[in-house]
Amino acid sequence: MTATISDPAFWSRFQFGFTIIYHYLFPQLTMGLAWFLVYWKWRALKTGDEKYNKAFRFWAKIFGLNFAIGVVTGIPMEFQFGTNWADFSRYAGGVIGQTLGMEGMFAFFLESAFIGALIWGEKRLGPRYHFLAAVAVALGSWSSGFFILVTNAFMQHPTGYRIDANGLLGIANLSGYLFNPWALVEFSHNQMAALVTGSFVIAAVGAFYRLRGLHPVQARLYLRAGTLIALISSVLVAVPTGDQQAKMVGKHQPVTLAAMEGKFAGSSMAGVALIGQPNVAARRLDNPIEVPGALSFLAYGTFQSYVHGLDEYPATVWPDNIELLYYSFHLMITLGTIFILLMAFANFQSWRGQLESCTWLLWILMLAFPLPYIANTVGWMTAELGRQPWLVYGLFRTGEGYSKVVSNGDTIFTLIGFIGLYFVLGLLFLYLTGRELGRGPEEEAAPSHEPEPVEVVAGFRKESLV
């Protein structure tokens, strides 16, 4: 089962892993920012306070850049199901195609119809329709997340399917498929994690302006809103959603749980390692320092609960990269804990009215924004490495799913192409985002973004002013 460097499945996995990790750096921020935009637009409508409109316009630009890169890097994902995972598509397409199709019909159409109007159409739409456009884009981005997570949840824990006479999967029960318990837990966990990214980024920008003494009103708004939502979402990402997710894994993928903890021998009072390096050959965790009973409690609700060890399962059903899985999981929970502590302290300072004067805290908030990206990425690596060696858990192995007709030469060629193209996209994104941050929210938008004065737009409809 071990993937070797000449194995075609390895290269297709590597390409999918690379393109999906890169892609997901962008949607996690758009999903996290979307409701902030809705909230600020709503406050602006209610109070008429221009600071909310300024915040909205500024973050809409950042949102738009992220969205554009999210769209262009997202399209190859769907097509790779066919190009690199043809045998998987043939096997499971009748099921997973349902949600991928729905994502296009319900989520992408909604987002793409309103995104241009959201970013540049403030004057053309009028304030109320502009608010509705923000809601539409937020709903679109979250429902897109839902459909993709239902698809992933099916691969983690298949429900609502049946095996047809020809041996291929077909759908048996749409609500069983769409409301897979795994999907509901995974969706809430993932969306909270996206909010963590969004709110950390907002707080970081607030801290950046505060430390430089720029845009004081906006800086305060970002710091307050960012740290508050960051605390709430950091708590929710752990309890109840992360906790439920761990219980889900413990119940349906016990071998994955054992691998996540590097646990070779089963026991009750199983601990969570704070430090330790899995040594798969020797079947032990080297240099372990553990919190006793923590894993038993997290996965099954009591300290005495028995947690299965890898030794109880044949090595053919072990995840094929236990080490990476172990580190991904531990990095995720470590970062998650840091997020809660950091944001609890930030909110305490905010409550005392000392957030903006606490320089060292502002420095930490400013520099902390990459951490949620890392936490989201390793969280997904935990989910996907933990699913191995299965493509559809218990039904279909990853080694069976790749396109047999595609040569390594083709896959490596396209992988190199993606690496080059995405490197350039990354530079472009950083440059343009940095430019917007440098300009700041106060400066009136540059001519290229300035909405047209109402009167001169030919064909403008008065009724849209409402």
Added chain:
Amino acid sequence: MIATWYAIVSLMLIIYVALDGRNFGAGIVHWFVARTPEERRQVIAAIGPLWSWHEVWLVGFGGTLLAVFPRLMASAFAGYYLALFLILWCLILRGMSIEVGDHINDRLWQGFWDFIFVFSSFLLAILFGAAAGNLARGVPLDSQGNFSMPFFTDFGVHGNVGLLDWYTLSVAIFTLVLLAAHGSTYLVLKTDGPVHDRSVTCAKYLWTATIPLFLLISVESWVVRPDIPIHAIHNPFCSLGLFVIMVSTSTLISGLSAHRESRAFLGSNFLIVGLLVTGGAAIFPVMLYSTLGTENSLTAYAVASSRTSLLLAAVWWPIGFVLTMTYFMFVSRRYAAKVSLKRDTQNLY
């Protein structure tokens, strides 16, 4: 049921080609119709805020295809591997050129993205054209329903074919000219001033050029796949497609000569729809024709999902379709007017 789904996924692809085709077309003629930096901004602005909505038709097509014809998607996407990735990369470049080109008001920056815009639009038209040619000519499907195709072999149309041969190249060139004409007709409708006038000239020349090319690929198609016309005669959708072609051609000609710009663009859209409906109906029920032996060809009936999957998809698809058309009407009404150089100096939407 399966025939209906064949019609629906074809419809999604046809809508995509008609919608995004005009953007490719605008890209192909970009340097000819727009000379100054301001005029070039005008062309990009004319494409408007809905270009990503247009592109989503391709994504929606991919998802729906996977749901209802999973085995086709598996065979075709793996087989067209390199061509598909070239299309994806060009779509990435095209999207970026529209989105970031206007971020910085600088000659070098905009000149660079204009080049990317033209280059990717040009290549996309060629690649989609070649893909259409491949659908008609067939691909080297083996008895397992798999194929893997290099870019070119001996440029012949039988046996072990490649992506490019004399036939698929002709279809690609026809597509390039057709979409360029379509895009020019769109720019005639959406712009004023010098860009408008140059687009009028462009549209006239390009539409004239499509006539001999169309006759050429018709004859070539008949040579490559002599079975298609015999088959097509019995399909009422082929007759419908031909009827649409005739009506839309006359609409287009009358629109262009009478300076009725909306009418011309309507004709142009329906001409593309008519061509693709005729083609799609003519090859039905074969979705992938095998050049190695007709018995290897994949028909819609052989590659469809189970009946339950098809029925379920028939529940959500129409709802999604109605919803998206509603958004489209709502947003496009607000961007209905011409993009004017005098009024919209710099801004996009």
